[in-house]
Amino acid sequence: MSAAFGGASGPTPWPVTSLPRAPKHRAGRWRRNLTFDKISLFVVFLGLPLALYITFVVSPLIQAVSYSFTDWSGFTPDFKPVGFANYVKILGDDTFQKAMYNNALLAVVVPLIIIVLSLALATMVTVGGAGTGQIRGIKGAGFYRVISFFPYAVPAIAIGIMWNLIFDPSSGLVNGILTGLGFSSFHLFPWLGNIHTAMPTMMFVIVWGFVGFYMVLFIAAIKGIPAEIFEAARIDGAGRLRTALSITLPLIRENVQTAYIYLGIMAIDAFVYAQALNPQGGPNNSTLTMSQELLTTAFQKGEFGVACAMGVIMGLMTVLFAALVFTVNRGTGGRDRITLA
Amino acid sequence: MSTQVAVRVRKITGAERAVSVGSHVVLSIWAIVVILPLLWTLMTSFKTTTEIFASPFNLPVKIQFGNYTDAWTTAGIGTFFFNTIFVVGSALVLVMLLGSMCAYILARFEFPGNRIVYYMMLGGLMIPIFLAIVPLFFVLKNFGLLNTLPGLAITYVAFALPFTVFFLYAFFRQLPYEISEAAAIDGANEWRTFFQIMLPMAKPGLATVAIMNFLGLWNQFLLPVALNTNQKNYVLSQGLAAFASSAGYDVNFGSLFAAVVTTVAPVLVVYVIFQRQLQGSVSQGTMK
Numbered sequence: 334m335s336a337a338f339g340g341a342s343g344p345t346p347w348p349v350t351s352l353p354r355a356p357k358h359r360a361g362r363w364r365r366n367l368t369f370d371k372i373s374l375f376v377v378f379l380g381l382p383l384a385l386y387i388t389f390v391v392s393p394l395i396q397a398v399s400y401s402f403t404d405w406s407g408f409t410p411d412f413k414p415v416g417f418a419n420y421v422k423i424l425g426d427d428t429f430q431k432a433m434y435n436n437a438l439l440a441v442v443v444p445l446i447i448i449v450l451s452l453a454l455a456t457m458v459t460v461g462g463a464g465t466g467q468i469r470g471i472k473g474a475g476f477y478r479v480i481s482f483f484p485y486a487v488p489a490i491a492i493g494i495m496w497n498l499i500f501d502p503s504s505g506l507v508n509g510i511l512t513g514l515g516f517s518s519f520h521l522f523p524w525l526g527n528i529h530t531a532m533p534t535m536m537f538v539i540v541w542g543f544v545g546f547y548m549v550l551f552i553a554a555i556k557g558i559p560a561e562i563f564e565a566a567r568i569d570g571a572g573r574l575r576t577a578l579s580i581t582l583p584l585i586r587e588n589v590q591t592a593y594i595y596l597g598i599m600a601i602d603a604f605v606y607a608q609a610l611n612p613q614g615g616p617n618n619s620t621l622t623m624s625q626e627l628l629t630t631a632f633q634k635g636e637f638g639v640a641c642a643m644g645v646i647m648g649l650m651t652v653l654f655a656a657l658v659f660t661v662n663r664g665t666g667g668r669d670r671i672t673l674a
Numbered sequence: 675m676s677t678q679v680a681v682r683v684r685k686i687t688g689a690e691r692a693v694s695v696g697s698h699v700v701l702s703i704w705a706i707v708v709i710l711p712l713l714w715t716l717m718t719s720f721k722t723t724t725e726i727f728a729s730p731f732n733l734p735v736k737i738q739f740g741n742y743t744d745a746w747t748t749a750g751i752g753t754f755f756f757n758t759i760f761v762v763g764s765a766l767v768l769v770m771l772l773g774s775m776c777a778y779i780l781a782r783f784e785f786p787g788n789r790i791v792y793y794m795m796l797g798g799l800m801i802p803i804f805l806a807i808v809p810l811f812f813v814l815k816n817f818g819l820l821n822t823l824p825g826l827a828i829t830y831v832a833f834a835l836p837f838t839v840f841f842l843y844a845f846f847r848q849l850p851y852e853i854s855e856a857a858a859i860d861g862a863n864e865w866r867t868f869f870q871i872m873l874p875m876a877k878p879g880l881a882t883v884a885i886m887n888f889l890g891l892w893n894q895f896l897l898p899v900a901l902n903t904n905q906k907n908y909v910l911s912q913g914l915a916a917f918a919s920s921a922g923y924d925v926n927f928g929s930l931f932a933a934v935v936t937t938v939a940p941v942l943v944v945y946v947i948f949q950r951q952l953q954g955s956v957s958q959g960t961m962k
Binding site: 370371373374375377378379381382383385386388389390391392393394396397400453454457458461462471472473476477479480481482483484485486487488489490491494495496497498499503504505506508509510513541544545573598601602604605608609612623624627628631632637640641643644645647648651655 | 697698704708715729776778794804809810811813832835863865896900910912919927937938944945
């Protein structure tokens with residue numbers, strides 16, 4: 334390292350020093366000299382990762398789209414094109430419709446709850462402190478942050494199974510607490526086996542798993558807002574709620590939008606949670622997800638063409654969801670750029 | 675200090691205190707909602723099945739370490755544990771190496787197609803794995819890698835690559851150009867510049883991505899469930915799910931709880947050790 338630094342000042346036959354500084358010289362670098370050194374670097378450094386990525390990610394994606402228009406069963410080499418027949422079939426299928434509805438419900442409700450809750454908690458951590466003058470964070474903010482972030486480190490499947498055990502009708506913690514408090518109607522209440530509670534229970538478990546992560550994200554975003562802005566609002570007589578809604582939220586709008594899209598993508602999948610809580614899809618398919626249907630269709634029924642079509646529909650729903658979030662954000666004023674100057 | 679000022683200060687403090695106390699109450703309730711289930715799972719993992727069904731609150735009469743040995747051997751959690759170590763370990767090393775190489779090229783060299791590769795990687799971050807899973811099954815099958823641990827590891831590398839490249843790309847871009855130029859002047863070839871100059875300088879970024887990749891890969895569930903169906907080769911997440919779904923009433927329930935704890939413990943330890951770095955990296959993501 335020191336040699337590298339030392340040599341910089343010495344005279345050198347290399348043309349590099351005569352080139353102008355960045356960013357202009359970046360373009361020059363490529364044209365400069367295609368030595369064996371550089372070619373070998375490109376072949377290995379770019380070629381290896383790219384070959385792997387194309388083989389195992391890009392090509393399966395493209396194949397999935399083309400297989401979705403065939404009657405391929407996977408284990409026979411021959412298949413014939415069937416046009417949109419697979420799509421017509423699954424979109425008319427009651428079970429898949431139910432799964433699509435469940436995922437759509439998850440994608441609308443879960444991100445909303447998670448974002449509202451994590452924003453509220455993040456606001457309390459950042460501006461909940463007592464004091465005059467400057468707005469300050471709450472005492473023990475670090476403690477709350479570390480604790481809340483815990484579920485992010487717990488494997489999703491373990492979260493699901495843990496809560497499955499906690500919601501167990503006879504030996505679970507939830508019914509134990511509720512009956513202990515005198516709500517005897519919850520004795521042996523099947524949270525995940527009841528058609529009305531299975532979906533809300535699953536939503537609760539997903540919320541539990543994600544709130545901490547987004548809370549930490551929003552805390553960082555709120556801390557990025559200059560303190561003077563909060564002070565000005567306070568001098569003008571704005572209360573904390575007013576400040577949160579009229580100052581903080583508009584300023585971290587971009588973060589909220591990103592969080593919404595990521596959570597929506599997660600909810601359109603939701604496979605791990607659905608599989609851990611109700612592997613069979615729940616009572617009357619009330620927690621069945623498209624992802625569960627896809628795996629059953631592919632690896633138990635062997636209808637690979639149909640399964641690929643399901644995958645394409647999941648992909649389209651993801652794109653549609655992201656577009657919807659962008660549109661809503663713009664339509665409600667996210668377009669006006671707020672500058673902190 | 676005049677009395678007037680003192681009165682005003684006290685008045686504000688009263689209202690302030692209410693907000694502060696209220697915040698503490700809400701945050702404490704949330705902290706309990708987070709911690710209690712984890713602690714209860716830990717406690718229950720030391721109970722016998724009879725004790726578990728007797729009451730959810732009773733402390734174990736005698737600490738049942740047997741649950742852990744039972745889960746480790748009978749349920750195969752031990753085998754799954756070492757499978758996971760192998761798959762996640764090798765995938766992590768590979769993805770960090772390939773990811774940093776790819777990010778370095780994309781960030782530091784201008785060449786035709788640079789943008790195409792970059793956006794191709796970016797697209798991989800958004801598209802659900804489910805879309806690719808069926809053809810992926812046959813890609814692995816054709817390579818003879820289906821239901822093998824190396825096959826699973828390679829797939830992990832491919833799917834962790836976009837995130838790794840995307841994160842490290844930003845990191846390599848920030849590194850000063852003067853230093854790599856100085857290295858070139860000193861006669862270091864491109865390979866040496868990367869491994870001896872650029873890679874060590876990117877250490878903080880590498881550490882963060884490595885931790886996040888470790889958590890993500892350790893928690894991966896869909897890929898093994900679809901592509902690694904040989905019970906002998908199960909990783910922890912899918913082994914745990916299989917154990918839970920096979921847990922009838924004759925099964926030792928305590929050992930199921932012990933299996934959950936065994937799966938959670940390593941990642942939680944990693945989190946506690948690196949939590950500062952991890953939370954910092956979450957914060958960094960918001961700076962843009």
